[in-house]
Amino acid sequence: MNRAGCGPSQRLRALAALAGAALLSALWLLWLLGSTPVGVPVPPPTLVILVWHWPFTDRPPELPSNTCISYGVARCHLSTDHSLLASADAVVFHHRELQTQRARLPLASRPRGQPWVWASMESPSHTHGLGRLGGIFNWVLSYRQDSDIFVPxxxxxxxxxxxxxxxxxxxxxxxxxxxxxERQRRVQLYRQLAPHLQVDVFGRASRKPLCASCLLPAVARYLFYLSFENSQHRDYITEKFWRNALAAGTVPVVLGPPRATYEAFTPADAFVHVDDFGTAQELASFLVGMNESRYRHYLAWRARLRVRLFEDWRERFCAICTRYPHLPRGQVYEDLKGWFQA
Incomplete structure (x- = not known):
């Protein structure tokens, strides 16, 4: 019985089939190794926030890559490098430098669709030039609770x-x-209080300045601190309340927005509001006549709460990244002045 042998052409076809199968197996393995496992989310990219001019200085701080991580915000990079204008995820402009014209808006070079952020922690009484900024900014960073990036x-x-x-x-x-x-309401109120209440005045106005590290220890020796804002506007509660009074461990006597605004942030019995009294003399009598038991009641919140201050502009700007995924796209403040002065 003859056994037919494999001819040269058959052996070549068999080898080609084996090579093709090996190649397909290798490609399949490479695809498996290079693909992301099912169910593992792809981390979002790092957001680049360009600060066009650092607030109140021509010498911005160092901004290493871990700047925002130190404030609990990941994948957020702050920069003052103007060459990043074309690629930045958002650009933030501090109003004081726009107001004084130390900084100018790069309108001609603005990339299409790039969000611009208007930032200010000043009150409307000390904010000028908003009328020419309508139709430019998409988001607002401020102390106002209705801001896109709310930073108290x-x-x-x-x-x-x-x-x-x-x-x-x-x-x-x-x-x-x-x-x-003298035109300020806080000065007028002080003038009315002074005959009835012993108030020690510090600062440049009285030629008794306190160094930065001296202020809180000095104020802590007082029963009360006059947390009088320089102007009264919606949500405008500054370091005069948070740092100079609460962080110092004294009871603030507040002049600012209505009581309800303060109560949105602190217990109702953590402060004395001037609006609760008909006259300055009534307020003075209430403070002077307060007994020790009632005074301790105003400090009871300290047993369960502590003050967190937000004074660093780096932390404020990192907050843009925290809010970024939730901010409205396509929004424009056509009347920024009208919104801020409301």
Whole structure:
């Protein structure tokens, strides 16, 4: 019986089939190795926030890649490099430099669809030139609760552990003020209080300045601190309340927005509001006549809460990245002045 042998052409076809199968197997393996496993989310890209001019200085701070990580914000890079204008995910402009014309808007070079952020922590009374900024900005960063990026001057956070002790209270009331103008409501109120309430005034206005590290220890020796804002506007509660009074461990006597606004941030019994009294003399009598038990009640919040201050512009700008996924695309503030002065 003859056994037919494999001819040369058959062997070549068999080898080609084996080679093709090997190639397909290799390509399949490479695809498996290079693909993302099912169910593993792809991390979002790092957002680049371009700060066109750093607030109040021509020398911006160092901005290493981990700047925002130190504030609990990941994948967020702050930069002041103008060459990134074409590629930045958002550009933020601080109003003071626009107001003084130390910085100008690069309108001619603005990439199509790029979000621009208007930033300011000043009150409307000290904010000028908004009329020429209509139809430019998409988002707002400010202390206003209805801002796209809401950044308060401070807030209260839960606190556990022993309450930091306070020094003995040796004086009645303190006030630190530099901008002292008779037309201001706070100055008028001080003039009305002074005959009935012992108020020690510090700051440039009284030629008794306090160094940065001296302010809180000095104020802590007083029962009350006059947290009088330089102007009264919606949500405008500044460091005069958060740092100078609450962080110092004294009871703030507040002049600013209505009581309800303060109560949105702090317990109702953590402060004394001037609007609760018909006259300055009534307010003074209430403060002077307060007994120790009632005074301790105003400090009871310290057993469960602590003050968190937001004073660093780096942290404020990193907040843009936190809010970025939730911000409205295509929004434009056509009347920025009308919105801010409302």
């Amino acid at each position: 001057y401070g807030r209260l956070e839960p606190h556990e552990g022993p309450v930091p002790p306070l020094p003995a209270k040796k004086r009645v009331a303190a006030w630190v003020v530099s901008n002292f103008q």
